[in-house]
Amino acid sequence: MPDFASLDRSSPRPAAPAPPERTGRRSWHRRASRPVSVWMVLLVLVVLIHPWLPQSRWLIVHMVTLGLVTTSILVWGQHFTEALLKTRLGPESRPQQVWRIRLLTIGVLATIAGMLPTWPWLVAAGALAVAAALVWYALSLGSQLRAALAPRFAVVVRTYQGAALLLPVGAVLGAVMAFSPGEPWQGRLLLAHQVINVLGFVGITVAGTLLTLWPTVLRTRLDPAQATRAARGLFGMGAGVLLGVFGALLGSGLLGGIAMLLYLASWLWVGALLVRLAVQSARQGHRVPVPLFPVLSIGAGIMWFTLALVGLAMMWLISAEGLLGASLLAVDVQRLTAPFVAGFVLQVLLGAMSHLLPVTMGGGPRATGAGLTELSRGAIWRVVTYNLALAVFVLTTLGGTGADALLATLLLGTVEPAAIGSITRVAVTLLAFVVLLCFPVLMGRAVRANIRERRAAAQARKASDEGSGTAEPLPAPTSRPQSPAAEETPSAVDRRALTGTLLGLGSVLGVTALGATLDRPTGGAPATGTAPAVGVTPTGNTTTLAVSMANMRFTPDVLEVPAGDELVIQLRNDDPVDVHDLVLATGATSGRLDPGQEATIEAGVISHDVEGWCSIVGHRAMGMTLQVTALGAAGSAGTQGGEASAHGHGGDMTSGNPLARVPLDLQAEPGADHTVRDARLPEAVGMEQRVRLEITEADLEIAPGVSMQAMTFGGTVVGPILRSEVGARFTVELVNNGSMGHSLDMHAGTVSPDEVMRTIPPGESLEYPITTDHAGIWLYHCSTMPMTVHLAAGMLGALIVPPTGLAAADREYVLVQSDHYLVPEADGSAHAVSPEKIAAERPDATVFNGHANQYVHAPLQATVGERVRLWVLAAGPSRGISFHVVGAVFDTVFKEGEYRLRPDNENAGGSQALDLAPAQGGFVELVFREPGTYTAVNHSFSDMERGARALIEVSA
Structure with missing residues (x-):
């Protein structure tokens, strides 16, 4: 068993103690540990006054993790390294170690000072200082490791090195987030930042430390071979962290879930040894009882860490794939902050310090x-x-x-x-x-x-010394025994x-x-109005608070108001492009605010906690919520949330089951107001073309009797079918006549997205010029977040660029498949788009050209012997297609820019289906040999039964 205590105990010889050295080991511990004590005091103060501090939650978490924990790791990591390697650095190295901790402290303070008033450059400077301190620390450990002679526990020191090099990466991610990159990157970066800092730097460092600290605390022996075997789990934890960071940045729930399972399994591999050591200690006799607090506190921290890891793995595995997945998961993960920080980090830290402080004091x-x-x-x-x-x-x-x-x-x-x-x-x-x-x-x-x-x-x-040589024995010191518990019976x-x-x-x-x-x-259900609840007397005072809206967040997002005060919210939309609003569960609302606009909300007397949110579709799902907390009164936010759901505000939530299917009658005819889309390919217009796309919002039918609150290019669900030629110049004039920010992404162009794909607020326009250099059927869509919501609301379309030398066909049709997700309960005559169903991939309708069965009651036409070309695009946002025509065989298949099959091929081959992932497209050709009614379908039949079906009438 590594004996840390033996390295610090005073010599029993009666020689006079050496004069204290400012550069000595214990002096270094005292000076290096001062920031830890200061962070403890500051943390207590911040907890006491946090209701009056901006971003208090962020501040407390980072004071614990960056200030208290990271500083402790630098202090005690150095201590453990010297103990494990059986080396002791000279006095000349101590000032450097102290300056390293000072550099870390400066970096943490700069980060906090820049984050609270939102000064991103100061945050970046602080992150750079933190990263420099940790790289310096890792290099120092490496030099000590190289100088050691046959160290038995070198794997632990290497673990410290590897974990230390993860924090600079996490610091860089945090610095990038300070510049508010927008979604989906803000959510992805936050999730990666959480994984690499908490699970990587802190989790792996703690796990490596416990391999040797835990048996020392338990006063039992650790076989180096056991430690070496258990250390394999540390490498697995590192691999899980790296894989998890990739999963977060890619927005992949599956990859992230696998990473967390790998991390959890590796941690359990390490934990198995920790359990065996605890059992071993309990079975052996101890001359002096083991101090209880370090054992109990560290043990409790280990259990909280395990439970939190299980929760994180489950969250990630069930999180939605796609653009919103990482953003929503990053918000969900914040529910694990208390288990990770208060349950695991603080308890392990305090338990370790309870053992180490007395030891290092000597x-x-x-x-x-x-x-x-x-x-x-x-x-x-x-x-x-x-x-x-x-x-x-x-x-x-x-x-x-x-x-x-x-x-x-x-x-x-x-x-x-x-x-x-x-x-x-x-x-x-x-x-x-x-x-x-x-x-x-x-x-x-x-x-x-x-x-x-x-x-x-x-x-x-x-x-x-004074009584040496006397006959009488000296009395023993009157101090207490080493541990009062030593004299106690079991x-x-x-x-x-x-x-x-x-x-x-x-x-x-x-x-x-x-x-x-x-x-x-x-308690109980609060009133939906602004009247005070029973037990709360109006104070006659008014609390006025300013709230900013930007980047899918309210700032501040928690408003604390003395119960009985009247609340007035001065609201401002500081988002450069997006329209936002604020709706309170009491019914008070600001109305929609364009960028730069302000409004005042008189929320009335606050008697209970009140929930607020942005009602723009999808914004609430991305975390744009606000909480009014009534100080001194009971809250009932959950009930208020239910009331908000019942009223449908923005369509993000519903009473009942939010994933319930909206029934479709696919045998009924389209409504009288619906105009069947002309599916024919537009004619060529030459090598120079200018198109105006006007963004509007309307309630439009997507299935018989079922309307959706649609966002459109050109007034239709699925925008107009556009056509260009290879090498032609194609310019889109985008005009936003909607009520919120929108944008355009044209897949056919090779152009920097910074300018042409930017979100423009209502009333503005932009020009989007491209050269259509490549053949294919190309998706265009709105790229404003939440992107899936905008696409599911109808903001997508197709641009067709036929291949050079393409032979003429007798008939050419275009079918664009899109999937749509509806809130079960319609707010008025039209259903809102459901972010919950998008996240769960539960579409209500999968349709061709914007309507579920328009080509069933108005079939496409063809004649026997004609060559028919069918252009197909899987526009999404989430569903692909296996396109098939019942009773026919394709003799030509062109997919994603290349022919897969041509007529009269040497193998006499044919094709039964064109398979396309979301955003892919192509065309097929066929010749009907007999008259009849043929059905074009998505051969993924669940999508066909949601409306992806069209009839082709073939006459003789």
Whole structure:
């Protein structure tokens, strides 16, 4: 077993102690650890005043992870490296180590100072300083590793190096996010940032440390061969992190889920050794009892980490593929912040420090034991109370039947989960905070105990020196034994453990019951108007708050208002291109605001928590929500969310099942107002063409009797079919006459997207010139986020560029397949687009040229013996196509710019289907030999039965 303590214990010889050196090992620990103590104090202050701080959640998380944890890793990583490699750096190296930590501190402070007022360049400078400090640290570890002679635990130090080099990558990702790159990259970068920093830098560093620290804390032996085998899991964790970062940046739920399963499996491989060591320690006898707090705190942190990893893997595996997947998942992952940061990181850190601080203070076995004893005071009560309070907070935040059942079990049925509101959550949070405050208090007591034992030992040595040669023996020092627990019987320990457990359980149950009682007067369903709820008296005061809208976020997104105050929101749309609004669950709304516009919302008297959101379709799904918190009153945000759903605001949510199918009657005729689209290929217009695409919004029919709140190019679901020639100049004049920002992406062009594909606000226009150098049927669509919503609302179309020398066909038709997702309950006469169904890939209709069965009642026409060419495009946003004509064989197939089959080929081959992924296109040719009615279908029959079907009438 590596003995860290032995490296720091004072010599038992009676020689006079050497004068203190500012560059000595213990002096370095004192100076290097000062920022850790400062971060602890600042964290306490920020938690106390966080309601009045901007971005307080971000600030607290980064103070813990960047400030407290990263600084601790630099301090203790150096300590462990010297202990494991059996080396000790000279005094001349200590100032460099201290300056490294100062550079990290400067970087963290710069990052925070730049993030709070939104100064991205200062954030980037801070990230650069943090990255430099970690690279410096990794290089230093590498030089120590090369200088060591046959180290037994070199794999742990290499783990420190690898993990340290991950944080600079995470810092760069964070710096890029500070410049608000927009979706989908903002969400993808955030998810990658979370993975590489928390699971990579922190998770792998902690896992590597536990391989040697855990047996030291347990006072048991670690076989180096066991450590080497377990270390394979560390490499698997690293591979999982890298794969997870790629999955996040690519927006792939499948790749990310596989990465998290790999990471979880690798962690369990390491954890298996940790469990075996715990069992081994429990079975062996200890002359001096093992200090409880480090063991319990680290053990609890390990369990929270495991549970959080399981949750993350499940979230990622079920997250939607596509452009919104990473953005939504990055928001969902924030629900795991408490398990990761408060459950895992803080508990492992405090448990490790409870063991390491007394050891590094030195002073001999008695002084070290006295410090360990002080830091383990009330260990069982502290750990039980903290973890149970954290579990209550997490489960009430998650919600759902399973979480409620587990919560009721933990609370022994004393409180109904439905009775727990904001007051209860605040109360259990404060209880956990009180438990955390015990650590700095006990740390001060541990320092005093260490000093007291040192003085007692010094006095004993002095008395021994003065009394040498006398006949009478000297009395032993009057200090306490190394650990009071050493004299206790097992039954006494068991009684103390039971008492601590019951006190911890009672503390949480009592606080929860009190909070639920206070929640009850204003709990339940709030009124939908602005009148105060029962138990809240209007104060007569007015709270006025300014809120900005930009980049799919409200800033600030939490408005804290004293219960009984009247709230006035001064709202401004600071987004350069997008239209936004604010709708409150009480019914108050700002109306839609163009970029730069302002509005004032009189929200009325605030008596309970109120939810708010942007009602522009898809914006709420991307996280554009706001919470009004009534200070001093119970909240009922979940109920308000349900009321908002019932009213449909923006179509993002519905009462009942949001994934329920909208029934389609595909045997009925299209409505009288629907005009059947002409499916014929437009005529060629020459080598220079200019087209005007006007963006409008309207309620349009996509199936008999079923209308959609559509966004369109040119007034139709699926825009006009455009045509150009190879090498021609093609210019689009895009005019936005809609009510929100829109854009255009033409797949046929090779052009920088920065200018021509930018989102333009309502009333503006742009020119989009391209040269159609390549043949094919090309998708064009709106590329404004959320892109899937805009495409599903109808903003897509086809540009056809026939191949050079293409022979004339007797008839040419164009079929553009698109899929559409509808909110089950129509708001008025038309259904809104459902982001939930898009994410779940549950289309209600899959149609040709914008309508489910228009070519069933108005079939395409052909004659026996004619050559018919059918151009097909799978426009999406999510569904591909296997295009087939029942009763016919294709003798020509052209797909994505190349012929797959030509007539009279040497193999006498034919084709039955043209397979196209989303955004792919091509054409097929066939000759009908007999008259009759032929059916063109998507041979993925579930899509055919949702409307991807057309008839071709062939006459003699």
